[in-house]
Amino acid sequence: MIEARNITKQFDGTTVLKNISAEFQPGQTNLIIGRSGSGKTVLLKCILGLYEADEGTIFYDGRNFTDMSQKERKNLRREVGMVFQGGALFDSLSVEQNIRFPLDMFTNFSNREKQDRVDFCLERVNIPNTNKLFPSEISGGMQKRVAIARAIALNPRYLFCDEPNSGLDPETATVIDNLIQSLTKEFNMTTIINTHDMNSVIEIGEKVLFIHQGEKCWEGSKHTILDSGNQTLEDFIFANKLYAQMKKAHTGNPR
């Protein structure tokens, strides 16, 4: 479990996160949603330690991440997998070398064991036989899958995904969502996904945290989000005409 307690972050005097607290349970997909610029990426980066929160504390399974030394944080990060918005695959390495990279850096596996792990990861994200291709030679959806495969290579306890569906068609986006959810359950990872894609929320939002202007505005799940009664959240959700029409068809009232 990851716990964020009273996180506040400022940039140049502007408060970007205001006193946010949340718990993210293992074995379920935890989504942080909000408009662009609402602070969700900053929150994710604070949890990861890429930004230092001005106030507040982060706990990873009870371990106080905020007070850890650089060395302790470095060790903890080996339990973390991350899927970046653009994939962040290493351009100069092939698909296989990208997935093998964390194994080379942090394990004493034999070459055979590393190869088996790479093949397993590629199989698991359903892109076998792409080992020798380079990131520039595969589609955006496949790059995301490779990024997921690399993220799970070391069998992480915590998985972070920053807008994993951006730039993908709805069908591929759903496949990626379902893949992340099934991996989360399979490996009992604590998964936090940053998104503003409502399809993802409806598909895999077992826990949803809505951030608005740097504040926690609502917390719930995909089952309760459409009937939250929270005006700011409804403005966010029903800005999408499809959802507005669905709501209208369901209740006769688009708002």
Place this chain on the structure above:
Amino acid sequence: MGRYFWMLGKVFTRPERHKIYIRQLFNEIEALGLNSVGIVVIISVFIGGIMTIQLAYNLVNPLYPTTIIGLGTRDTLILEFSSTMLALILAGKIGSNITSEIGSMKVTEQIDSLEIMGINSANYLILPKIVAVVFIFPFLFILSVFFGLLGGLFVGPTVGVVTVTEYIDGIRYMFVPYYITFSVIKSLVFGFLVASVPAYFGYFVQGGALEVGKASTQAVVSTNILILLFDLILTRLLLA
């Protein structure tokens, strides 16, 4: 300035895995060093030839022995061209390569990705580049002197400004071995600047492709200025 030294502090730490570091080092020696041999040879041959002609045409005095043409070409190559001028040229080639590579990795979050894996990104990416360039620069200097002298030997007699014997006598006359030591020291310092300054500009770039391009330009300009400044300081300290 502070950030530059902070970055160097991160760079000069023990590598995570020595095997991977050595592999990276050889890759960088090939990419940054061996791939520069061609341009070094071409520039040196031409400059050696041009310098020989220039010296011959500017020293048209019967009191000067013609051996001075070989001597002048040799000393100019050793003291300034093959160390300083070549460093300025390679700052453009190698420096922009380093800034754009690291800068692109930065803006596409590849560096964040390394950090999240628990890898010291500065150490992993920059240390092999600095070591490779510092290692290869003295060899490029020696290669440049050799091919510069060869260029003079080919061009001088071909255009008839000096004979082969006079030229060879000139390059053997009053040779000061310390000049080589002096220029090798300069090459080491310039190699460090050519790798570390562009790496700094790439590592701290923010934005997108446009900013990476701007950072490359800034890196080359800054490196060139620093090379000239250190040339002045080292010449004053080691020769005067």
